[in-house]
Amino acid sequence: MDWIDSEGRAxxxxxxxxxxxxxxxxxxxQLEP
Known part of the structure; x- marks a missing residue:
């Protein structure tokens, strides 16, 4: 999920x-281990 940063914002x-x-x-x- 590259379009989601560490804060979960697209x-x-x-x-x-x-x-x-x-x-x-x-x-x-759940998307970024």
């Missing part, structure tokens, strides 16, 4: 498709 260039996959920072650990 990058500005995120597309509508990636926004659907965007999760809160508390769930980002």
């Amino acid at each position: 990058e500005p260039l995120a597309t509508p498709a990636t926004r659907q996959v965007r999760l809160p920072r508390r769930l980002s650990w």
